Amino acid sequence: MEVVRLTVNGDERVCGVPAHYTLLETLRYGLGLTGSKQGCDKGDCGACTVVLDGKAVLSCLTPILEAEGRHVRTVEGLASGVEPHPLQDEFDLHGAAQCGFCTPGILCSAAALLDREPSPSREDIREALAGNLCRCTGYEKIYDAVEGAAARCRA
Amino acid sequence: MPSVTPGGAAPAREFSTIGRRMRKVDGLAKATGRARYTDDIQLPGMLHGKILRSPHPHARIKSIDASAAERLKGVHAVTTGRDMPVPYGIIPWTPDEHPLCLDRVRYVGDGVAAVAAVDEETANEALGLVEVVYEELPAYFSPHEAIAAESGPFIHEPRRPGRNGNVTKVVRLEFGDVEAGLAESAVVVEGDYFFEGTTHTPIEPHCAIGMAERGGRLTVWSATQVPHYLHRELARVLDLDPALVRVVQPPVGGAFGGKSEPFDLEFCVATLAMKTGRPVKILYTREEVFYAHRGRHPFHMRYRTGADENGMLAAVDAEIVLDGGAYASFGLVTTYYSGQLLTAPYQMPAYRFHSTRAYTNKPACGPKRGHGSVQPRFAFEVQLDRIAERLAIDPIELRRRNFIGADTRTVNDLRITSNGFLECLDAVEAASGWRRKFRKLPFGRGVGVAGSTYISGTNYPVYPNDMPQSGVQLQVDRSGRVSVFSGASEIGQGADSMVAYVVAEELGVPLEHIRVLAGDTDFTPVDLGAYSSRVTFMLGNACIDAARRLKQQVQEAVAEAWDAKPGEVLLAGGLAMRKGDTGVSMSVRDAFNLAEAKFGTLGATGSYDTPKDVHGSYRGATIGASPAYSFSAHVAEVRVDPETGFVDVEKIWIAHDCGRALNPVLVEGQMEGSAYMGFAEAVMEEHVFKTAEQGRAGLHNAPSLLDYRIPTSLDTPALESLVIESVDPEGPYGAKEAGEGPLHPSIPAIANAIHDAVGVRMNSLPFSPPRVWAALQNRTAAGAEGAGDGVAKAGRREREGGSGGVAKAVTP
Ligand code: FES
Numbered sequence: 001m002e003v004v005r006l007t008v009n010g011d012e013r014v015c016g017v018p019a020h021y022t023l024l025e026t027l028r029y030g031l032g033l034t035g036s037k038q039g040c041d042k043g044d045c046g047a048c049t050v051v052l053d054g055k056a057v058l059s060c061l062t063p064i065l066e067a068e069g070r071h072v073r074t075v076e077g078l079a080s081g082v083e084p085h086p087l088q089d090e091f092d093l094h095g096a097a098q099c100g101f102c103t104p105g106i107l108c109s110a111a112a113l114l115d116r117e118p119s120p121s122r123e124d125i126r127e128a129l130a131g132n133l134c135r136c137t138g139y140e141k142i143y144d145a146v147e148g149a150a151a152r153c154r155a
Numbered sequence: 156m157p158s159v160t161p162g163g164a165a166p167a168r169e170f171s172t173i174g175r176r177m178r179k180v181d182g183l184a185k186a187t188g189r190a191r192y193t194d195d196i197q198l199p200g201m202l203h204g205k206i207l208r209s210p211h212p213h214a215r216i217k218s219i220d221a222s223a224a225e226r227l228k229g230v231h232a233v234t235t236g237r238d239m240p241v242p243y244g245i246i247p248w249t250p251d252e253h254p255l256c257l258d259r260v261r262y263v264g265d266g267v268a269a270v271a272a273v274d275e276e277t278a279n280e281a282l283g284l285v286e287v288v289y290e291e292l293p294a295y296f297s298p299h300e301a302i303a304a305e306s307g308p309f310i311h312e313p314r315r316p317g318r319n320g321n322v323t324k325v326v327r328l329e330f331g332d333v334e335a336g337l338a339e340s341a342v343v344v345e346g347d348y349f350f351e352g353t354t355h356t357p358i359e360p361h362c363a364i365g366m367a368e369r370g371g372r373l374t375v376w377s378a379t380q381v382p383h384y385l386h387r388e389l390a391r392v393l394d395l396d397p398a399l400v401r402v403v404q405p406p407v408g409g410a411f412g413g414k415s416e417p418f419d420l421e422f423c424v425a426t427l428a429m430k431t432g433r434p435v436k437i438l439y440t441r442e443e444v445f446y447a448h449r450g451r452h453p454f455h456m457r458y459r460t461g462a463d464e465n466g467m468l469a470a471v472d473a474e475i476v477l478d479g480g481a482y483a484s485f486g487l488v489t490t491y492y493s494g495q496l497l498t499a500p501y502q503m504p505a506y507r508f509h510s511t512r513a514y515t516n517k518p519a520c521g522p523k524r525g526h527g528s529v530q531p532r533f534a535f536e537v538q539l540d541r542i543a544e545r546l547a548i549d550p551i552e553l554r555r556r557n558f559i560g561a562d563t564r565t566v567n568d569l570r571i572t573s574n575g576f577l578e579c580l581d582a583v584e585a586a587s588g589w590r591r592k593f594r595k596l597p598f599g600r601g602v603g604v605a606g607s608t609y610i611s612g613t614n615y616p617v618y619p620n621d622m623p624q625s626g627v628q629l630q631v632d633r634s635g636r637v638s639v640f641s642g643a644s645e646i647g648q649g650a651d652s653m654v655a656y657v658v659a660e661e662l663g664v665p666l667e668h669i670r671v672l673a674g675d676t677d678f679t680p681v682d683l684g685a686y687s688s689r690v691t692f693m694l695g696n697a698c699i700d701a702a703r704r705l706k707q708q709v710q711e712a713v714a715e716a717w718d719a720k721p722g723e724v725l726l727a728g729g730l731a732m733r734k735g736d737t738g739v740s741m742s743v744r745d746a747f748n749l750a751e752a753k754f755g756t757l758g759a760t761g762s763y764d765t766p767k768d769v770h771g772s773y774r775g776a777t778i779g780a781s782p783a784y785s786f787s788a789h790v791a792e793v794r795v796d797p798e799t800g801f802v803d804v805e806k807i808w809i810a811h812d813c814g815r816a817l818n819p820v821l822v823e824g825q826m827e828g829s830a831y832m833g834f835a836e837a838v839m840e841e842h843v844f845k846t847a848e849q850g851r852a853g854l855h856n857a858p859s860l861l862d863y864r865i866p867t868s869l870d871t872p873a874l875e876s877l878v879i880e881s882v883d884p885e886g887p888y889g890a891k892e893a894g895e896g897p898l899h900p901s902i903p904a905i906a907n908a909i910h911d912a913v914g915v916r917m918n919s920l921p922f923s924p925p926r927v928w929a930a931l932q933n934r935t936a937a938g939a940e941g942a943g944d945g946v947a948k949a950g951r952r953e954r955e956g957g958s959g960g961v962a963k964a965v966t967p
Pocket residue numbers: 037038039040041042043044045046047048049058059060061
């Protein structure tokens with residue numbers, strides 16, 4: 001068991017987990033934040049993507065001790081109060097979440113993108129999401145949603 | 156008896172809800188992380204289960220010793236096949252599998268024992284302590300070899316002595332005189348085609364939780380797309396009272412046909428929960444998902460297609476061998492679908508198919524999006540392209556000429572009603588700039604077209620019964636809130652949203668006042684599941700049926716208050732209004748309250764069953780029969796690099812006749828997702844297994860999302876949806892399916908585009924760089940008229956020599 005401290009969606013958390021746990025396991029099983037998904041557990045699908053100190057990372061490949069003392073933002077931390085983040089709202093509007101299993105990871109990749117590039121081109125979006133597999137949508141609606149959110153964030 | 160609800164009959168009125176671009180009822184829950192999928196459920200005291208799997212492709216189990224595993228600290232139970240000896244199969248006539256193998260394993264990955272332990276690590280450790288002694292048996296990896304071994308050894312014991320136990324199904328059907336038709340044809344093209352197996356790879360791995368209570372009660376949560384069939388099979392196989400078994404289907408993270416039958420983990424969590432009294436969860440690893448499979452069958456196909464000098468089809472002859480893998484699964488249906496679903500959208504005076512499904516020692520194949528008809532559609536649409544080329548007819552024009560029409564019967568006696576195929580062709584022709592591009596783009600670039608049809612649900616359930624295929628129950632609160640209890644399975648396609656749109660349309664209730672509770676066999680009426688593109692058509696009609704019953708009561712009660720006729724009461728936009736005098740109105744809530752005062756507590760059920768006169772009477776005529784058919788046409792534009800053989804699909808224009816788009820956002824999403832999945836099969840995906848020379852025979856070649864390459868955002872072409880609405884006479888508001896049909900044409904459209912680009916015919920999937928490169932080399936070697944088959948050894952020249960040449964001057 002290791003006791004780790006990290007900031008999750010603005011809350012300082014202390015959590016005892018087995019030392020071999022990943023950040024994903026800690027979020028899901030240690031802290032009950034099941035929004036981040038496990039699609040492969042080996043770094044291939046992107047469903048587990050979270051934002052770690054401003055960067056999109058694969059939480060299934062992040063040993064928990066590497067997250068010690070750092071800031072993690074997950075899909076549960078994107079909204080402000082009951083108001084969804086523009087990305088979340090646009091995903092809903094455009095039907096960009098079909099089964100929704102890739103969605104939390106894609107939202108985190110997109111949130112990190114918008115933080116560093118407020119006016120991404122469609123090509124920028126494609127590139128930023130290249131590590132997130134979606135099996136349902138063919139990606140078009142996802143690009144529409146990210147573009148819509150970018151416009152709203154700029155406004 | 157449930158009646159056939161006359162769905163739309165295309166009322167000439169504006170809809171208030173239907174047809175608008177709307178949000179889904181569960182969109183925000185999914186976008187905020189609130190949606191709870193099966194693996195998100197944690198129950199108090201829950202144990203973790205793991206399944207021990209066979210390392211051999213074919214072996215006899217001589218003994219299993221689980222005593223060391225049982226003694227391991229933290230292990231609560233071990234189960235083997237002996238605990239669950241009743242065989243099952245999704246098709247009741249072919250029950251050939253067990254939850255865990257009894258005495259024989261038939262593929263690498265077949266389950267032999269399962270453990271429940273305090274955590275995953277302990278469960279994994281326990282698996283290593285289960286001692287299984289195997290005696291290896293000869294294994295088959297090629298369906299041809301399995302079929303040729305007429306006297307065994309067999310993968311399954313023959314159902315009747317003297318039969319070949321390696322053959323699971325043979326279908327031979329002929330309509331019209333095929334030989335005469337071919338003999339009279341001005342042109343006959345022949346070709347051998349190979350469609351490689353592919354798998355669904357939903358991003359959510361299969362997961363199930365079992366919980367047992369005293370008195371025989373069992374609850375199973377599962378990421379399934381068929382809760383009703385799972386409910387039946389759990390009770391039957393585990394010998395439980397079905398009235399005490401509850402199946403709950405949480406949101407499913409993708410399925411595509413890959414979760415449409417019971418799997419070992421569902422039986423195992425149930426048995427382990429009953430043994431331990433603790434909830435037990437099993438979550439497949441990604442590798443297990445690949446081995447669970449039930450995906451696209453590899454098809455070996457041989458087609459002869461004859462046409463007259465104007466390109467009118469005269470006869471089609473097909474010879475197909477299906478590589479079924481280790482179990483029957485839906486294979487009986489797949490074998491029929493391999494032939495039955497080819498007979499539209501083109502007229503076809505004579506047609507014959509002979510399909511044989513073989514067992515092999517690989518994971519069982521089953522239904523993947525476009526079940527059984529994607530493979531023949533690929534071959535057939537390439538054949539059509541070759542005929543067009545031979546006769547120098549534009550391929551879109553050739554397809555137009557052969558259009559079968561609306562309100563007709565196919566050569567195999569399927570009833571066709573609405574048919575918007577011509578409009579699909581027009582749409583992709585215009586949107587893609589076809590006339591500017593076909594045969595006119597420079598070498599290395601090309602466009603290709605293909606068409607297809609698909610069912611909107613199958614006419615019969617997998618087990619024979621006279622009950623409806625789909626049911627819905629509505630319940631109304633005094634606040635004006637309406638709840639829908641739907642048996643259907645939300646797998647991302649929008650089933651839950653669809654019923655909300657229907658209720659909003661019929662009762663005038665705002666969408667935010669509608670709640671949907673779905674996929675819980677304790678609380679929802681039966682719907683057979685999310686397969687065969689049946690949900691919108693069947694559940695939609697059931698929901699209209701229920702809502703209209705309720706509406707009638709509301710109209711009567713309000714009419715009484717207004718001294719009007721019930722037909723004069725309109726419900727829309729949250730109001731009850733008087734027809735002709737919309738100044739007279741009240742809120743829907745008040746209208747509901749009037750109705751409750753008059754009739755008592757408000758609620759209604761509705762159901763849908765298929766019409767029974769939509770197919771012929773020959774043996775097998777019901778398989779492929781559907782109440783309505785969707786139609787699609789795609790144009791693909793590609794760039795082929797002759798140096799590397801790399802095919803870059805730049806764009807696919809997707810036209811699909813969905814009858815009516817209840818919510819165009821969701822229809823487009825299904826079209827784009829389908830075209831994407833077809834593209835993926837066309838150029839990237841291969842569900843293949845290692846040979847003995849490659850290490851260990853029967854081992855999956857690439858059981859990870861990295862190595863089994865599914866397209867990323869960077870790989871996927873631009874996709875443009877063109878929605879065509881033919882307004883079906885029996886669909887809900889005229890709607891038909893959109894979730895599977897638009898996959899089909901992607902693959903042949905890409906194959907035909909490659910031919911337009913570089914003059915080679917790709918007859919084997921996938922069109923990967925080595926194959927395309929080899930085809931280009933062959934073509935160069937053979938001069939400008941090489942047949943250009945993707946796989947030289949499978950290549951066959953056309954009967955009348957060459958491939959008809961290459962229409963444009965090429966200088967590779
Ligand atoms: S679960 Fe982390 S990349 Fe798939």
